[in-house]
Amino acid sequence: MAVSLALPSATEALAESLIGCVLVRESREGLTAGRIVETEAYLPGDPACHAYIGKTARNATLFGPPHRAYVYLIYGTSYCFNLSSERDGEGAGVLVRALEPIEGLALMQHRRGIEAARDLCRGPGRLCAALDIDRSFDGAELFTRERLWLEPGQPQGKVRRSRRIGLTRAAHRRLRFYEAGNPFVSGPARLSPS
DNA sequence: AGGATGATCGTCT
DNA sequence: GACGATCATCCTC
Numbered sequence: 001m002a003v004s005l006a007l008p009s010a011t012e013a014l015a016e017s018l019i020g021c022v023l024v025r026e027s028r029e030g031l032t033a034g035r036i037v038e039t040e041a042y043l044p045g046d047p048a049c050h051a052y053i054g055k056t057a058r059n060a061t062l063f064g065p066p067h068r069a070y071v072y073l074i075y076g077t078s079y080c081f082n083l084s085s086e087r088d089g090e091g092a093g094v095l096v097r098a099l100e101p102i103e104g105l106a107l108m109q110h111r112r113g114i115e116a117a118r119d120l121c122r123g124p125g126r127l128c129a130a131l132d133i134d135r136s137f138d139g140a141e142l143f144t145r146e147r148l149w150l151e152p153g154q155p156q157g158k159v160r161r162s163r164r165i166g167l168t169r170a171a172h173r174r175l176r177f178y179e180a181g182n183p184f185v186s187g188p189a190r191l192s193p194s
Numbered sequence: 195a196g197g198a199t200g201a202t203c204g205t206c207t
Numbered sequence: 208g209a210c211g212a213t214c215a216t217c218c219t220c
Binding site for chain 2: 040042048049050072074075076077078080082095097123124125126129164165166167168171
Binding site for chain 1: 212213214215216217
């Protein structure tokens with residue numbers, strides 16, 4: 001009998017290894033940064049992935065080289081920040097869903113119009129607002145140490161996995177990764193690993 | 195040119 | 208838990 005034992009794709013491995021890395025945003029207003037505590041993988045051939053419909057003007061970055069910023073507007077109100085993840089020509093990416101704020105809290109509070117630290121970057125739209133990330137970052141390199149970049153880091157404790165959040169298609173796939181026990185992780189508390 | 199869609203968020207009950 | 212805001216994008220005339 002045929003058994004499919006595919007290794008985790010590059011996208012899946014990236015989504016997991018991004019937990020603990022630090023996203024830094026430098027602007028005229030000041031520096032803001034946070035530890036990545038939650039991600040979701042969107043794989044090649046995945047009906048929930050923006051690349052699924054083929055290459056378009058919006059999703060072109062997903063088909064480019066890996067580790068570029070893919071930023072899009074959702075519901076006309078919120079930006080979502082992703083990394084392209086597969087080799088040039090293949091469309092896939094990783095959504096960053098939540099950060100633990102570590103620098104520039106006051107600026108984040110100002111941009112978000114709220115005080116509570118826990119809510120500043122808990123959710124993909126919120127973290128983009130807190131770091132002032134918009135579509136102008138789409139396609140940007142993330143290792144340039146200019147405007148927006150990523151620094152290596154390790155998770156504090158276990159990285160767990162669950163179903164993805166908020167999708168209308170293929171939500172059942174367990175492609176969400178988060179740092180166990182971290183209060184800055186988004187999503188309903190009941191979304192435990194199993 | 196017009197309609198449907200959406201990886202969200204804040205507000206309300 | 209439910210609902211509406213709001214608009215870039217894509218698809219179909």
